[in-house]
Amino acid sequence: MPNTPSFPLSQASRAGSPQPINELIALALADPSIISLAAGLVDYKTLPVEIVSAHSPGILEKHGQAALQYGVTGGLPALQREIFLHLSRLEEAAGHKLEHCGPAQVVVTTGSQQLLHILAEILLDRGDIVVTCWPSYFVYTQALASFGAVPRSVDMDEHGIIPERLEALLAELHAAGQLPRVKMAYLVTYHQNPTGITLCAQRKPVILEIIKHYSALAGHRIVIVEDAAYRELAFSGEPGATPPSFRAFDKTGEHTVIAQTFSKPFAPGVKTGYGLLPLALVGPVMQAKGGRDFGSSNLCQHLLASVMANGDFDAHVKRLKAAYAAKGAAVVCALEKHFAGVQGVSWSRPAGGMYVWLTLPAGADTGPGSAFLKAAMDEKVIYVPGVFCFPADPARTAPVNTIRLAYGVTDPAQAAEGVRRLRAAWKKVSGE
Ligand SMILES: Cc1ncc(COP(=O)(O)O)c(C=O)c1O
Incomplete structure (x- = not known):
């Protein structure tokens, strides 16, 4: 041969x-x-077999063929609204508020992994630096390698990433003239994969200020990508058991993305995730998503909107x-x-x-x-x-x-x- x-x-x-x-x-x-x-x-x-069985007939009855047709790239509007309410309630339970944003800044993706990939695609050029924790969610940090991105890492203690170490790393990169290459801080903040550690509320505004300070020095916005995949899964239902997100401190929402998913709090089989994005990233993310799949599963989105609306999700x-x-x-x-x-x-x-x-x-x-x-x-x-x-x-x-x-x-x-x-x-x- x-x-x-x-x-x-x-x-x-x-x-x-x-x-x-x-x-x-x-x-x-x-x-x-x-x-x-x-x-x-x-x-x-x-896994919620009964909930899915109970909701499915109603969805087909109410929406018929429309539920089986393509949807729009950014997500089913009813689901965007439910997600926005859900995110707002999570902040309120932590004593905070989501301000200066609305459902139109929610983008629904095929798992949160897709959103993370898209963010890498639209923000990173080869050789760019992503600041992350040591250790971190390895599926994503390995995926970053395919974009030619360089991870630089910061130690954690039992309260999460250590702000002083973050500052020291950024100062070192600044001194070395590498700050223009720093584009993103990727942080898994709730019950982190792989350590189980949650970043405490007190550190979030401090970290945000550090990122803003070095953004000004870099001459561009460094975005905090807060991967909150496990946010809902706090063992305790006590109010305050789940800290507010970075977005709650970033009042105008210019520096932070929240990435969440239905895979962990509902079912990975629906493979649906979402992000609340800074206004300036909505267009680029939609454009990248449009080029990939022009919208996530419409049927799953109808299901999730229905499950969220009647309280079954909670x-x-x-x-x-x-x-x-x-x-x-x-x-x-x-x-x-x-x-x-x-x-x-x-x-x-x-x-x-x-x-x-x-x-x-x-x-x-x-x-x-x-x-x-x-x-x-x-x-x-x-x-x-x-x-x-x-x-x-x-x-x-x-x-x-x-x-x-x-x-x-x-x-x-x-x-x-x-x-x-x-x-x-x-x-x-x-x-x-
Ligand atoms: C930290 C973290 N982020 C994101 C994901 C991706 O989840 P999905 O794409 O199913 O939403 C996972 C999956 O295990 C994860 O552990």
């Missing part, structure tokens, strides 16, 4: 890399005796909070039971969402090919090696002693058993 030449893949394709956790997830699927604390999937049992979120709270508590309890007193081991204590971040002693290696990962697989438990979650910051080397534990799909007892197995694996490897 003659030699078939290879496809001349684009620079963007060559700059990307396969998602590293796919292999781990495939392993867990192939062997049901493995407990997967790796996949960031949502709780299977709470009632569902309430049930979800309880389900994730039980899982999160089971993981933290199990960590306390099995790892308490183990020198150099610590973990985050999330107040919502579906992730716990476990740090093993300095010198431990949890990465691919490590003895620990092999021991964990022998114990039939898998996790995401933390090393995958650190952005490819050219100035830093990712530590290899951390682990992301995702408890979205496992039930509380299974998740606790998974932690026990991790402890057994650590015993084997550390020789304690």
Whole structure:
């Protein structure tokens, strides 16, 4: 057979890399005796089959063929209105207000991932810098590589990104003449993927002022992209349990995007996300979206508008909070039971969402090919090696002693058993 030449893949394709956790997830699927604390999937049992069944006939009755036709690029107006109300209520519950904006600044996208991609596409040129947390949501930071963007990262503590470190990084970039390349700060602020940490309310205005200050020095607006994918999933229903967004402090809304999704608080199967955008970005985002798919699923948008309008969405979120709270508590309890007193081991204590971040002693290696990962697989438990979650910051080397534990799909007892197995694996490897 003659030699078939290879496809001349684009620079963007060559700059990307396969998602590293796919292999781990495939392993867990192939062997049901493995407990997967790796996949960031949502709780299977709470997926809203009854709500979707109850709303679907009414949608077809009321809207008929229109629900099955293409919609408009920016989103179904009824859903834009419901989303805007939802965002307003979230701010009000946190004692704040959304000002100087309306439903027309809401853009509905095919998952929030699509909005994040579009923002990268319209804001970033090759070599541009995106400031992010260390660690961060790796699917996006890896996707940024295909745009040729360079992530520069800032440390977090238990209250989220540390403003002084952010300021220090921007000052360093300014001194090096690189500020004109800084276009975006990408921050996952609620129950962060991968650490479970929430950025506290007090830091948000401080960070916003830092970004505004360096925007003035850069000569362009640096945008804060607040990825609030897990915002609704606070374990506690107490008012104030969920901090206000950056947008609440950014009164005129010139510096902040909120990106949210229905994947986590409702169902990933509807694959619908949305953003509240600065006015100046609405046009460019719509244009980019128009070129991609000229609008997200109209049927799903009708469904979501209906579910939000009659209160079923809020009632569902309430049930979800309880389900994730039980899982999160089971993981933290199990960590306390099995790892308490183990020198150099610590973990985050999330107040919502579906992730716990476990740090093993300095010198431990949890990465691919490590003895620990092999021991964990022998114990039939898998996790995401933390090393995958650190952005490819050219100035830093990712530590290899951390682990992301995702408890979205496992039930509380299974998740606790998974932690026990991790402890057994650590015993084997550390020789304690
Ligand atoms: C932090 C974060 N942002 C965005 C997404 C994308 O979600 P979707 O595109 O389903 O809305 C995810 C998915 O896991 C996530 O964890």
